[in-house]
Amino acid sequence: MVNRARDWLAQAERDLLQAEESRDRSRHEWACFISHQAAEKAVKALHLRLGQEAWGHVVAKLLVELPPSAQVPPGLVEKGRVLDNFYVPTRYPNAHPAGAPYEHYGPLQSEEALGYAREIVAFVRAQVA
Numbered sequence: 001m002v003n004r005a006r007d008w009l010a011q012a013e014r015d016l017l018q019a020e021e022s023r024d025r026s027r028h029e030w031a032c033f034i035s036h037q038a039a040e041k042a043v044k045a046l047h048l049r050l051g052q053e054a055w056g057h058v059v060a061k062l063l064v065e066l067p068p069s070a071q072v073p074p075g076l077v078e079k080g081r082v083l084d085n086f087y088v089p090t091r092y093p094n095a096h097p098a099g100a101p102y103e104h105y106g107p108l109q110s111e112e113a114l115g116y117a118r119e120i121v122a123f124v125r126a127q128v129a
Contacts, residue, residue, distance in 0.1 A: 008045035009128050012038045012121050019117065023110040029101045031110035032086035035117035039083050042117075042124040046070060049128045059083050059120070073123060079116035086113055 015038035023031035036059065043062040047054035050070065054062055059080035063072050089095035089104070096104055 003048055005045045005049035005128050008041050008048060009121075009124060012040075012042035012045060012124070015041060016114070016117060016121060019110075019114055023107070023114060026107075027102070028105035028107060028110040029090040032105055032113040033090040035110070035113035036083045036086045036090075038117045039080060039120040042121045043080075045128050046124045057084075057087055063120075070127065076120060076123060079119060083113060083116055083120075 015034050019031045019034040019038060022028070022034060039059045040057055040062065043059060043066070044054045046066060047062065050067060052065075052067075054065065056062065060077050063077045063080050066072055086109075090101050093100050095101065
């Protein structure tokens with residue numbers, strides 16, 4: 001069976017670029033969502049690299065489910081939790097009491113999301129590449 005870990009990591013890297021472009025164009029809700037996607041795909045790449053299957057979209061859970069040999073850095077799970085908060089409400093108007101998603105996200109949120117996603121991708125890259 002072919003291990004697709006590098007494919008998942010390559011897509012995570014590309015998603016990071018898209019998140020940066022979205023931030024640069026003031027599409028902060030998309031920068032936040034795509035940052036989540038980059039982190040999710042990166043962690044799934046590491047699961048694959050380690051011979052495990054990973055299901056779901058919760059980055060923090062995916063990080064916790066890695067074996068101890070992965071040595072997840074302290075604080076990375078918490079950063080995954082922050083990213084998990086960008087999975088649904090960045091895309092759906094009914095996730096907020098009022099207003100479209102883009103009205104609820106700005107540079108502060110997109111910079112935080114990008115920073116956390118970069119950290120998670122870098123952690124995975126060091127083990128997969």
